[in-house]
Amino acid sequence: MSALVRTWPAVFAWGCGLLHLGLGASLRAEATGAAGVLAMAALLVLGLGELAWGMASLRAGRPRAPRTAVLGALAGVAVAPAALATGCSAVAVAAALLLALSAVGLASRGKAGSTASTPRRAPGALIAAAAIAAAVVTPALATTDTPSHIGDLPSGGQGVHSGH
Template sequence: MLTRQWPALCAWGAGLIHLAVVASSSPLWAVLLGAMGALELAWGVYALRSGRMTGPRVVMGAALGAIGVSGIAGLSGSFAGVPLAAATVLLLVIAFAAAAVLRAERRRSPRRSTYEASRQRPGRTLLGLLAGAALVAGLTTPALALTDAGEHAVPHGETSRHGGH
């Protein structure tokens, strides 16, 4: 089930974007976005490792709250809008996946879990993971390039002027 894998990958993408935006932010925004980014990365690891979305109501609330913070930061005018918009898209995927899990929990019989059902099809799980990683990377990479951290990064194939040999 994609609602197990893709939200974790989207959390990593949103977390990386929020951490990259910290480089060009004021101290208040740096603390807020930095904490948000770190929590997103940690939750992504936890969600992928656990194999299911636990606490979908909390996850949905946190994703919607992070969307609000990203929106306010974007509207403040001190950040590049495209990276925060990309993070918002990734957070929307998490919110929609949490809503899907809540809906499925209402319909599912107590004997069958989504984790057990997906364990029977490892090839499908791997393909879903690869497709999700490609989609998240395709959205996250350009967004990271548009942040201050991305603009100051050494281009691929070149060495740094500060000690690279």
């Protein structure tokens, strides 16, 4: 099994998990109502699950439970319309979907029963995956702040993003 198939799904799942946690944290219950609370809970649970799956996969040296990864990606696809309807960033939702589907696609290419070497033997592949995930996640996370958070600061000043 190549280093790409062994390490990239885990790192992409981490990126997707961070985006889902950011999206869930950006929702405000008082602004979005019951639908927002459900979307927030789903995004937070999904994000934690993706982080855990990525950790287990990287620790094992290969994607763990590929069927679980597929279910997680489908859950991300299912919660995306609700996230968009409650005011989440379309850029962040699209980035999370891209990473989730990429992770599942790569994880499904691996053989479940193969014995893989640990990721420590392929540091270049791990660094490349981290660079790609960071290039996708960082700008997308910057868009997760809802308009209700932007504007006047409690001290009376203006937020850095007000007016943009």
